[in-house]
Amino acid sequence: MAVKIQIKNGGVTAAAGFVAGGVKAGIKASGGKDLALLCSDRPCAAAGTFTANSIRASSVDWCEYRLPSKAIRAVICNSGCANACTGKRGVKDTAAMATLTARECGIDIDTVLVASTGVIGHFLPLDMIATALPGLYDGLEADGGSAFAEAIMTTDLVKKEAAVDVVRGRQRYTIGGCTKGSGMICPNMATMLGFITTDASIAPSRLSAVLKRVVDRTFNNLTVDGDTSTNDMVLVVANGASGIRITDAAQLADFEAGLFTVCNDLCKQIAADGEGATKRVEILIKGGATEAEAKMAARAIANSNLTKCALFGNDPNWGRIACAVGYSGAKFSDEKMSIRLCGFPVFRNLQPLKFDQKAAHEALRQKVVTVAVDLGVGQAMAIAHTCDFSYDYVKINAEYHT
Amino acid sequence: MAVKIQIKNGGVTAAAGFVAGGVKAGIKASGGKDLALLCSDRPCAAAGTFTANSIRASSVDWCEYRLPSKAIRAVICNSGCANACTGKRGVKDTAAMATLTARECGIDIDTVLVASTGVIGHFLPLDMIATALPGLYDGLEADGGSAFAEAIMTTDLVKKEAAVDVVRGRQRYTIGGCTKGSGMICPNMATMLGFITTDASIAPSRLSAVLKRVVDRTFNNLTVDGDTSTNDMVLVVANGASGIRITDAAQLADFEAGLFTVCNDLCKQIAADGEGATKRVEILIKGGATEAEAKMAARAIANSNLTKCALFGNDPNWGRIACAVGYSGAKFSDEKMSIRLCGFPVFRNLQPLKFDQKAAHEALRQKVVTVAVDLGVGQAMAIAHTCDFSYDYVKINAEYHT
DSSP, X not given: OOOEEEEESOSTTSXXXXXXXXXXXXXXXXXXXXXXXXXXXXXXXXXXXXXXXXSOOHHHHHHHHHOSEEEEEEEEEEEEEOOOSOHHHHHHHHHHHHXXXXXXXXSOGGGXXXXXXXXXXXXXXXXXXXXXXXXXXXXXXXXXXXXHHHHTOSSOSSOEEEEEEEEETTEEEEEEEEEEOSSSOOSSSOSSEEEEEESSBOOHHHHHHHHHHHHHHTGGGBOSSXXXXXXXXXXXXXOOTTOOBOOSHHHHHHHHHHHHHHHHHHHHHHHHTSTTOSSEEEEEEEEESSHHHHHHHHHHHHTOHHHXXXXXXXXXXXXXXXXXXXXXXXXXXXXXXXXXXXXXXXXXXXXXXXXXXXXXXXXXXSXXXXXXXXXXXXXXXXXXEEEOOOHHHHHHHHHSOO | OOOEEEEESOXXXXXXXXXXXXXXXXXXXXXXXXXXXXXEEEEXXXXXXXXXXXXXXXXXXXXXXXXXXXXXXXXXXXXXXXXXXXXHHHHHHHHHHHHHHHHHHTSOGGGXXXXXXXXXXXXXXXXXHHHHHHHHHHTOBTTTHHHHHHHTOSXXXXXXXXXXXEEETTEEEEEEEEEEOSSSOOSSSOSSXXXXXXXXXXXXXXXXXXHHHHHHHTGGGBOSSSOOOSSOEEEEEEOOTTOOBOOSHHHHHHHHHHHHHHHXXXXXXXXXXXXXXXXXXXXXXXXESSHHHHHHHHHHHHTOXXXXXXXXXXXXXXXXXXXXXXXXXXXXXXXXXXXXXXXXXXXXXTEEOOOOHHHHHHHTTSSEEEEEEEOSSSSEEEEEEEEOOOHHHHHHHHHSOO
């Protein structure tokens, strides 16, 4: 009896027992929704992964200190202000945001997780949050995941949600989530913010271990611009409302497969919506000596501005890809290393291959393009997700702050 | 009696005993000068530093194999074709380019250094080089440094030359050079190509040691786009035509000061002419625990796309600078770390400082802007050179190849 991972609609409220919502609190200059709340009807096992940046927003510290946990009830998140680089006042403000939320929800402060995203170096407008919270709480709905996903967006153009049912025989539970992220995205906690819920029941320590493995294979191989943010985190909460308990190794494997599907789908959505992106790019590495080296090669290509500009220009300029492999530090075979671009073999044995330039140029116009590299020294693989690099990336980031 | 480093006009032919020139061989699609030759009237001590990329053009291997040397007579360089990722044929073509040059100059093949720059993955048009060489040789002039500097350009908008006289008492000699580089420029041999000449006499091993130290403090702290090229090298040749011999420690220090001045000046010229640059950016780090850590911080800021887009937009968005310091891996003091942007104190004690946003916005409109960071943990310093990141960077690199 094999497990089935069934894709379904929805995000953080796809799983049973969760309610969510999002409102306009006035934090975002654009005037969009900017305050999001997720609540569970019972205590959740919860875990998180956090940014590798040494300068971290106090919300990151707040969550990491409390996780893993078996008692989480709510997640509050604002967009429009990262509350990062805000010193002791920033720390107090994060605690105040948790306190306000706990009071509104009638729960303990230590059962509230806090996330922020937006401009660095500005103080959190707590008064706006306090004013907006009652309306946000009153508007929580069992299908409010979409409003939640919308309220965490910054420069994102579209909201990003994914959900699956994990089915084995008569057992069925749901994993769903949403994410925001469009710029300042780099390997090692690339996602800015990701929120995953499930109605399965799982021990916090196991949830934490599974999340780390999945994030390492998904969000950590995603890059838009090579800048690792101060606020990145992925949180997962499991409330057990489905009645299914994840206990044995087979069940854990099923859960991991489901979580991977959700996270991988969210990654692709972030790459496709990268700041200024006109197309999504998937970097497929095989033949690496080790998985770490395969990742190094994948990330070097995914972070190469020159490669990404060429892809924006629909230019099959594979020399820049070879160059990035060369400086990645990954071992490769001079004879066996090869590159395929959108399926066209372009480079092998350190020599250019003849290919139909015009057809390759046309293939590069697609919404999803692939760069496949065989390092030719082993059997390790890696995938990286990114996007092309356009005028609009510069425009967005030259104009974002002021 | 102190040494004087006197700035003067000129480049590779500023020093006595060198002739140079540049012609149109037809390699560059743009139709500009694309073949450059430098000759010395006597054998030169010579040294080089080379790209850290594992995929290297055969011209890099050719030079590294022969250096340091005491017998170099000529340097031949083409632009428009990098002859990189061209396999065994590329290796043969580099040797053929040296052979053709040696024959034309009537010198031994092993006294010829070869450099190439341009598109990766195309074969060298040897016929064009063979046809152009006699005219190039016949046109060599004692003031031909400028034509040489022009012929090595690719996407560069201006040629880049610098020269100094090193004077102590009655002793005087010259160091001059030129460089090309505009994109695919990253720390660790950032320069693409640099050629330095001097009419001082110095032992090859000493020349090599001094060059490495100077390059580490100049070209290796320069970045335009974070891509380390396949073809980078800096070559220095010393022919002794001034009659001055560098032997004792004081003389070596003078020579190093002169070489530093030339290389640092060339770095600034590359940063100012970075692809699409509207301004040059100098990153000044102090207070580092070690020089290596100060460099890590400097390079992280210099490579941050987000920071560079903000500078293009004249936006005093220091949060992105703090973020880059955070992910650089350099140790810093939470209390003492501070950031100044164009002289405006913007961040200290992990908190934003009040500053005149409008005045800072105006200051960022200048042609040269500074980002000064005190890490607050030690006494180590580092400088990095870069430029802002504009629409035109994307345009140039989306359209360069096809």
